[in-house]
Amino acid sequence: MELVIGTKKWSTWSLRPWLALKRVGVPFKEIEIELRRGDATEADIAKHSPSKLAPALKDGDLVVWDSLAICEYLAEKFPEAKLWPADPELRALARSAAAEMHSGFSSLRGECPMDLGLVKKADLSEATQKDVRKITERWNQLLKRSGGPFLLGEWSIADAFYTPVATRFRTYGVHLSDYGDTGAAGAYCERLLETPEFLAWEAEA
Ligand SMILES: N[C@@H](CCC(=O)N[C@@H](CS)C(=O)NCC(=O)O)C(=O)O
Structure with missing residues:
Protein backbone atom coordinates (compact mmCIF):
# COMPACT_ATOMS: atom_id res chain seq x y z
CA MET A 1 0.00 0.00 0.00
CA LYS A 82 -9.88 -2.62 15.99
CA LEU A 83 -9.73 0.90 14.55
CA TRP A 84 -13.32 1.45 15.72
CA PRO A 85 -14.59 0.36 19.18
CA ALA A 86 -16.07 -3.16 19.30
CA ASP A 87 -19.08 -2.00 21.33
CA PRO A 88 -21.81 -0.81 18.90
CA GLU A 89 -22.82 2.20 21.03
CA LEU A 90 -19.23 3.36 21.56
CA ARG A 91 -18.61 2.78 17.85
CA ALA A 92 -21.58 4.98 16.93
CA LEU A 93 -20.26 7.70 19.25
CA ALA A 94 -16.75 7.38 17.81
CA ARG A 95 -18.16 7.77 14.30
CA SER A 96 -20.22 10.77 15.44
CA ALA A 97 -17.14 12.43 16.92
CA ALA A 98 -14.96 11.75 13.87
CA ALA A 99 -17.67 12.95 11.48
CA GLU A 100 -18.28 16.07 13.56
CA MET A 101 -14.59 16.92 13.29
CA HIS A 102 -14.50 16.07 9.60
CA SER A 103 -17.35 18.40 8.71
CA GLY A 104 -17.21 21.02 11.45
CA PHE A 105 -15.16 23.38 13.60
CA SER A 106 -14.35 25.44 10.53
CA SER A 107 -13.50 28.58 12.49
CA LEU A 108 -10.82 26.79 14.52
CA ARG A 109 -9.49 25.13 11.38
CA GLY A 110 -9.27 28.41 9.48
CA GLU A 111 -7.86 30.52 12.28
CA CYS A 112 -5.44 28.03 13.82
CA PRO A 113 -3.89 25.94 11.04
CA MET A 114 -1.69 23.04 12.10
CA ASP A 115 1.97 24.02 12.04
CA LEU A 116 4.23 21.70 13.98
CA GLY A 117 7.12 24.15 13.70
CA LEU A 118 5.28 27.05 15.32
CA VAL A 119 4.50 28.30 18.83
CA LYS A 120 2.30 31.40 18.83
CA LYS A 121 -0.08 32.94 21.34
CA ALA A 122 -3.30 33.67 19.46
CA ASP A 123 -6.21 35.96 20.30
CA LEU A 124 -9.07 33.73 19.29
CA SER A 125 -12.18 35.14 17.65
CA GLU A 126 -15.61 34.55 19.24
CA ALA A 127 -16.39 31.87 16.65
CA THR A 128 -13.17 29.97 17.34
CA GLN A 129 -13.69 30.22 21.10
CA LYS A 130 -17.12 28.71 20.54
CA ASP A 131 -15.49 25.81 18.63
CA VAL A 132 -12.98 25.27 21.46
CA ARG A 133 -15.76 25.26 24.08
CA LYS A 134 -17.72 22.73 22.04
CA ILE A 135 -14.72 20.43 21.59
CA THR A 136 -13.92 20.66 25.32
CA GLU A 137 -17.52 19.78 26.16
CA ARG A 138 -17.53 16.89 23.66
CA TRP A 139 -14.25 15.44 24.94
CA ASN A 140 -15.40 15.62 28.57
CA GLN A 141 -18.76 14.06 27.71
CA LEU A 142 -17.26 11.16 25.72
CA LEU A 143 -14.40 10.48 28.15
CA LYS A 144 -16.94 10.29 30.98
CA ARG A 145 -19.05 7.84 28.99
CA SER A 146 -16.14 5.60 27.93
CA GLY A 147 -13.93 5.90 30.99
CA GLY A 148 -10.94 6.68 28.69
CA PRO A 149 -8.02 6.62 28.33
CA PHE A 150 -8.84 7.64 24.76
CA LEU A 151 -12.06 9.26 23.59
CA LEU A 152 -14.08 6.06 23.31
CA GLY A 153 -11.90 3.78 25.44
CA GLU A 154 -9.08 2.18 23.44
CA TRP A 155 -7.45 4.31 20.71
CA SER A 156 -9.73 4.60 17.68
CA ILE A 157 -10.17 6.57 14.47
CA ALA A 158 -11.92 9.26 16.53
CA ASP A 159 -8.56 9.90 18.24
CA ALA A 160 -6.83 10.10 14.86
CA PHE A 161 -9.28 12.86 13.95
CA TYR A 162 -8.65 14.83 17.13
CA THR A 163 -4.84 14.53 17.20
CA PRO A 164 -4.41 17.48 14.78
CA VAL A 165 -6.77 19.50 17.02
CA ALA A 166 -4.52 18.77 20.00
CA THR A 167 -1.53 20.12 18.06
CA ARG A 168 -3.47 23.33 17.30
CA PHE A 169 -4.25 23.81 21.01
CA ARG A 170 -0.56 23.34 21.84
CA THR A 171 0.71 25.59 19.03
CA TYR A 172 -1.64 28.49 19.80
CA GLY A 173 -1.45 28.24 23.60
CA VAL A 174 -5.10 27.27 24.09
CA HIS A 175 -5.71 26.14 27.69
CA LEU A 176 -8.87 24.06 27.92
CA SER A 177 -9.35 25.07 31.56
CA ASP A 178 -10.32 28.51 30.15
CA TYR A 179 -13.07 26.80 28.14
CA GLY A 180 -14.88 24.78 30.79
CA ASP A 181 -12.51 21.84 31.24
CA THR A 182 -12.28 20.33 34.69
CA GLY A 183 -9.20 18.29 33.80
CA ALA A 184 -10.20 15.26 31.72
CA ALA A 185 -10.15 17.02 28.33
CA GLY A 186 -6.77 18.65 28.96
CA ALA A 187 -5.23 15.34 30.05
CA TYR A 188 -6.67 13.64 26.96
CA CYS A 189 -5.23 16.38 24.77
CA GLU A 190 -1.76 15.70 26.20
CA ARG A 191 -2.26 11.96 25.82
CA LEU A 192 -2.94 12.36 22.09
CA LEU A 193 0.39 14.15 21.67
CA GLU A 194 2.29 11.45 23.55
CA THR A 195 1.35 8.40 21.46
CA PRO A 196 4.38 6.74 19.81
CA GLU A 197 2.65 7.10 16.44
CA PHE A 198 2.19 10.86 16.73
CA LEU A 199 5.73 11.30 18.08
CA ALA A 200 7.06 9.41 15.04
CA TRP A 201 5.12 11.70 12.67
CA GLU A 202 6.34 14.80 14.52
CA ALA A 203 9.96 13.63 14.41
CA GLU A 204 9.71 13.40 10.62
CA ALA A 205 7.88 16.72 10.16
N1 LIG B 1 -11.71 16.40 3.12
C1 LIG B 1 -10.42 16.07 2.55
C2 LIG B 1 -9.53 17.30 2.59
C3 LIG B 1 -8.21 17.12 1.90
C4 LIG B 1 -7.41 18.42 1.82
O1 LIG B 1 -7.97 19.54 1.88
N2 LIG B 1 -6.09 18.29 1.65
C5 LIG B 1 -5.17 19.44 1.57
C6 LIG B 1 -3.94 19.20 2.42
S1 LIG B 1 -4.23 19.06 4.15
C7 LIG B 1 -4.62 19.58 0.17
O2 LIG B 1 -4.38 18.59 -0.49
N3 LIG B 1 -4.35 20.83 -0.25
C8 LIG B 1 -3.73 21.12 -1.51
C9 LIG B 1 -2.76 22.27 -1.42
O3 LIG B 1 -2.34 22.62 -0.31
O4 LIG B 1 -2.39 22.76 -2.46
C10 LIG B 1 -9.84 14.88 3.34
O5 LIG B 1 -10.31 14.63 4.46
O6 LIG B 1 -8.97 14.16 2.84
Whole structure:
Protein backbone atom coordinates (compact mmCIF):
# COMPACT_ATOMS: atom_id res chain seq x y z
CA MET A 1 0.00 0.00 0.00
CA GLU A 2 1.04 3.58 -0.61
CA LEU A 3 -0.19 6.62 1.29
CA VAL A 4 0.03 9.94 -0.51
CA ILE A 5 0.34 12.70 2.08
CA GLY A 6 0.94 16.45 2.20
CA THR A 7 3.78 18.27 3.99
CA LYS A 8 3.93 16.64 7.42
CA LYS A 9 4.11 19.79 9.54
CA TRP A 10 0.93 21.19 7.96
CA SER A 11 -1.25 18.38 6.68
CA THR A 12 -3.88 17.63 9.28
CA TRP A 13 -5.89 15.55 6.83
CA SER A 14 -2.88 13.35 6.05
CA LEU A 15 -1.98 12.81 9.70
CA ARG A 16 -5.27 11.04 10.42
CA PRO A 17 -5.01 8.01 8.06
CA TRP A 18 -1.24 7.89 8.65
CA LEU A 19 -1.89 7.33 12.38
CA ALA A 20 -4.51 4.68 11.56
CA LEU A 21 -2.12 2.87 9.19
CA LYS A 22 0.62 2.90 11.81
CA ARG A 23 -1.84 1.38 14.29
CA VAL A 24 -2.64 -1.35 11.74
CA GLY A 25 1.07 -2.10 11.65
CA VAL A 26 1.44 -3.19 8.00
CA PRO A 27 4.36 -1.79 6.00
CA PHE A 28 3.40 0.98 3.60
CA LYS A 29 5.17 3.37 1.29
CA GLU A 30 4.77 7.06 1.97
CA ILE A 31 4.69 9.64 -0.82
CA GLU A 32 5.01 13.14 0.67
CA ILE A 33 4.01 16.01 -1.58
CA GLU A 34 4.89 19.60 -0.76
CA LEU A 35 1.73 21.65 -0.20
CA ARG A 36 1.04 25.36 -0.74
CA ARG A 37 2.59 25.53 -4.23
CA GLY A 38 -0.74 26.13 -5.99
CA ASP A 39 -1.02 24.46 -9.40
CA ALA A 40 2.27 22.58 -8.94
CA THR A 41 0.94 20.87 -5.78
CA GLU A 42 -2.33 20.06 -7.51
CA ALA A 43 -0.51 18.57 -10.52
CA ASP A 44 1.73 16.42 -8.30
CA ILE A 45 -1.22 15.04 -6.29
CA ALA A 46 -3.26 14.52 -9.48
CA LYS A 47 -0.66 11.93 -10.57
CA HIS A 48 -1.97 9.76 -7.71
CA SER A 49 -5.53 10.80 -6.87
CA PRO A 50 -8.64 12.02 -8.70
CA SER A 51 -9.37 14.36 -5.76
CA LYS A 52 -6.17 16.35 -6.41
CA LEU A 53 -5.98 16.63 -2.61
CA ALA A 54 -3.89 14.76 -0.03
CA PRO A 55 -4.32 12.22 1.46
CA ALA A 56 -4.99 9.29 -0.86
CA LEU A 57 -4.41 5.58 -0.28
CA LYS A 58 -3.28 3.34 -3.12
CA ASP A 59 -3.92 -0.37 -2.67
CA GLY A 60 -3.08 -2.21 -5.88
CA ASP A 61 -5.05 -0.40 -8.60
CA LEU A 62 -7.58 0.95 -6.09
CA VAL A 63 -7.29 4.59 -5.02
CA VAL A 64 -9.22 5.73 -1.94
CA TRP A 65 -9.29 9.45 -1.25
CA ASP A 66 -10.52 11.56 1.66
CA SER A 67 -9.18 10.94 5.15
CA LEU A 68 -12.40 9.52 6.59
CA ALA A 69 -12.98 7.16 3.66
CA ILE A 70 -9.38 5.91 3.95
CA CYS A 71 -9.80 5.24 7.68
CA GLU A 72 -13.07 3.37 7.04
CA TYR A 73 -11.35 1.29 4.33
CA LEU A 74 -8.54 0.39 6.74
CA ALA A 75 -11.02 -0.50 9.49
CA GLU A 76 -12.79 -2.91 7.12
CA LYS A 77 -9.64 -4.39 5.60
CA PHE A 78 -7.91 -4.93 8.94
CA PRO A 79 -10.68 -5.75 11.48
CA GLU A 80 -8.12 -7.23 13.88
CA ALA A 81 -6.61 -3.75 14.30
CA LYS A 82 -9.88 -2.62 15.99
CA LEU A 83 -9.73 0.90 14.55
CA TRP A 84 -13.32 1.45 15.72
CA PRO A 85 -14.59 0.36 19.18
CA ALA A 86 -16.07 -3.16 19.30
CA ASP A 87 -19.08 -2.00 21.33
CA PRO A 88 -21.81 -0.81 18.90
CA GLU A 89 -22.82 2.20 21.03
CA LEU A 90 -19.23 3.36 21.56
CA ARG A 91 -18.61 2.78 17.85
CA ALA A 92 -21.58 4.98 16.93
CA LEU A 93 -20.26 7.70 19.25
CA ALA A 94 -16.75 7.38 17.81
CA ARG A 95 -18.16 7.77 14.30
CA SER A 96 -20.22 10.77 15.44
CA ALA A 97 -17.14 12.43 16.92
CA ALA A 98 -14.96 11.75 13.87
CA ALA A 99 -17.67 12.95 11.48
CA GLU A 100 -18.28 16.07 13.56
CA MET A 101 -14.59 16.92 13.29
CA HIS A 102 -14.50 16.07 9.60
CA SER A 103 -17.35 18.40 8.71
CA GLY A 104 -17.21 21.02 11.45
CA PHE A 105 -15.16 23.38 13.60
CA SER A 106 -14.35 25.44 10.53
CA SER A 107 -13.50 28.58 12.49
CA LEU A 108 -10.82 26.79 14.52
CA ARG A 109 -9.49 25.13 11.38
CA GLY A 110 -9.27 28.41 9.48
CA GLU A 111 -7.86 30.52 12.28
CA CYS A 112 -5.44 28.03 13.82
CA PRO A 113 -3.89 25.94 11.04
CA MET A 114 -1.69 23.04 12.10
CA ASP A 115 1.97 24.02 12.04
CA LEU A 116 4.23 21.70 13.98
CA GLY A 117 7.12 24.15 13.70
CA LEU A 118 5.28 27.05 15.32
CA VAL A 119 4.50 28.30 18.83
CA LYS A 120 2.30 31.40 18.83
CA LYS A 121 -0.08 32.94 21.34
CA ALA A 122 -3.30 33.67 19.46
CA ASP A 123 -6.21 35.96 20.30
CA LEU A 124 -9.07 33.73 19.29
CA SER A 125 -12.18 35.14 17.65
CA GLU A 126 -15.61 34.55 19.24
CA ALA A 127 -16.39 31.87 16.65
CA THR A 128 -13.17 29.97 17.34
CA GLN A 129 -13.69 30.22 21.10
CA LYS A 130 -17.12 28.71 20.54
CA ASP A 131 -15.49 25.81 18.63
CA VAL A 132 -12.98 25.27 21.46
CA ARG A 133 -15.76 25.26 24.08
CA LYS A 134 -17.72 22.73 22.04
CA ILE A 135 -14.72 20.43 21.59
CA THR A 136 -13.92 20.66 25.32
CA GLU A 137 -17.52 19.78 26.16
CA ARG A 138 -17.53 16.89 23.66
CA TRP A 139 -14.25 15.44 24.94
CA ASN A 140 -15.40 15.62 28.57
CA GLN A 141 -18.76 14.06 27.71
CA LEU A 142 -17.26 11.16 25.72
CA LEU A 143 -14.40 10.48 28.15
CA LYS A 144 -16.94 10.29 30.98
CA ARG A 145 -19.05 7.84 28.99
CA SER A 146 -16.14 5.60 27.93
CA GLY A 147 -13.93 5.90 30.99
CA GLY A 148 -10.94 6.68 28.69
CA PRO A 149 -8.02 6.62 28.33
CA PHE A 150 -8.84 7.64 24.76
CA LEU A 151 -12.06 9.26 23.59
CA LEU A 152 -14.08 6.06 23.31
CA GLY A 153 -11.90 3.78 25.44
CA GLU A 154 -9.08 2.18 23.44
CA TRP A 155 -7.45 4.31 20.71
CA SER A 156 -9.73 4.60 17.68
CA ILE A 157 -10.17 6.57 14.47
CA ALA A 158 -11.92 9.26 16.53
CA ASP A 159 -8.56 9.90 18.24
CA ALA A 160 -6.83 10.10 14.86
CA PHE A 161 -9.28 12.86 13.95
CA TYR A 162 -8.65 14.83 17.13
CA THR A 163 -4.84 14.53 17.20
CA PRO A 164 -4.41 17.48 14.78
CA VAL A 165 -6.77 19.50 17.02
CA ALA A 166 -4.52 18.77 20.00
CA THR A 167 -1.53 20.12 18.06
CA ARG A 168 -3.47 23.33 17.30
CA PHE A 169 -4.25 23.81 21.01
CA ARG A 170 -0.56 23.34 21.84
CA THR A 171 0.71 25.59 19.03
CA TYR A 172 -1.64 28.49 19.80
CA GLY A 173 -1.45 28.24 23.60
CA VAL A 174 -5.10 27.27 24.09
CA HIS A 175 -5.71 26.14 27.69
CA LEU A 176 -8.87 24.06 27.92
CA SER A 177 -9.35 25.07 31.56
CA ASP A 178 -10.32 28.51 30.15
CA TYR A 179 -13.07 26.80 28.14
CA GLY A 180 -14.88 24.78 30.79
CA ASP A 181 -12.51 21.84 31.24
CA THR A 182 -12.28 20.33 34.69
CA GLY A 183 -9.20 18.29 33.80
CA ALA A 184 -10.20 15.26 31.72
CA ALA A 185 -10.15 17.02 28.33
CA GLY A 186 -6.77 18.65 28.96
CA ALA A 187 -5.23 15.34 30.05
CA TYR A 188 -6.67 13.64 26.96
CA CYS A 189 -5.23 16.38 24.77
CA GLU A 190 -1.76 15.70 26.20
CA ARG A 191 -2.26 11.96 25.82
CA LEU A 192 -2.94 12.36 22.09
CA LEU A 193 0.39 14.15 21.67
CA GLU A 194 2.29 11.45 23.55
CA THR A 195 1.35 8.40 21.46
CA PRO A 196 4.38 6.74 19.81
CA GLU A 197 2.65 7.10 16.44
CA PHE A 198 2.19 10.86 16.73
CA LEU A 199 5.73 11.30 18.08
CA ALA A 200 7.06 9.41 15.04
CA TRP A 201 5.12 11.70 12.67
CA GLU A 202 6.34 14.80 14.52
CA ALA A 203 9.96 13.63 14.41
CA GLU A 204 9.71 13.40 10.62
CA ALA A 205 7.88 16.72 10.16
N1 LIG B 1 -11.71 16.40 3.12
C1 LIG B 1 -10.42 16.07 2.55
C2 LIG B 1 -9.53 17.30 2.59
C3 LIG B 1 -8.21 17.12 1.90
C4 LIG B 1 -7.41 18.42 1.82
O1 LIG B 1 -7.97 19.54 1.88
N2 LIG B 1 -6.09 18.29 1.65
C5 LIG B 1 -5.17 19.44 1.57
C6 LIG B 1 -3.94 19.20 2.42
S1 LIG B 1 -4.23 19.06 4.15
C7 LIG B 1 -4.62 19.58 0.17
O2 LIG B 1 -4.38 18.59 -0.49
N3 LIG B 1 -4.35 20.83 -0.25
C8 LIG B 1 -3.73 21.12 -1.51
C9 LIG B 1 -2.76 22.27 -1.42
O3 LIG B 1 -2.34 22.62 -0.31
O4 LIG B 1 -2.39 22.76 -2.46
C10 LIG B 1 -9.84 14.88 3.34
O5 LIG B 1 -10.31 14.63 4.46
O6 LIG B 1 -8.97 14.16 2.84
